[in-house]
Amino acid sequence: MNDLSDRSKDIGPFTPAPDDDEIICRCEEITKGEIRRAVHDGLFEIAEIRRFLRCGMGLCQGQTCGRLVKGIVARELGVKPSEMEPATARSPMRPVEMSILGNEQGGARK
Template identity: 70%
Template sequence: MSKINDRSRDIGEFKIQSDDNMIICRCEEITKGQIRRAVHDGMFTIAEIRRYLRTGMGLCQGQTCGKLVKGIVARELGISPLELEPAVSRAPMRPIDMKILGNERKGGKIT
């Protein structure tokens, strides 16, 4: 069983660090302490952290914070960052008017 999937193992108690207020994910304003706390609350994978805190789901899609988050999670678990699977990337979504999707035309032009 891998260390990541063994949720019964003790990773120690959460201890506040002096740099826990440092913003790691600028898009979603998530701090190092929030990420560390999530690991101690049972989120052991990058995907779980992403769903719980929304790290890497902002405009940059994890391009700025991805490696930092992975390093923090790995350090808290006492494993190599290479043991953590990367989060699934998706194209950013933008709001779009329904008339564009419906291809509504008025006088031959899209309105």
């Protein structure tokens, strides 16, 4: 098993690819090239990439792009996706106005 926390690992220079403009995370509009560039800039863990690029933090919470992001990162690092830590999965959520939550039946109203 590879130690993905070893930042001295040489993965080679970033070389642009023809499909780098492909949108991977639709919620946050993150491209394959942005993810690849982040890996070559030293972000080797999914959690770091999520915090830096916000991929997987949109409306779907990574349900749509999570496996794609993990596959891209693994390919760039030369490891199997199964060797990487799993991304934190969250349920898809939508913002809810406080007035909706405060209007429960039977609650005290002012």
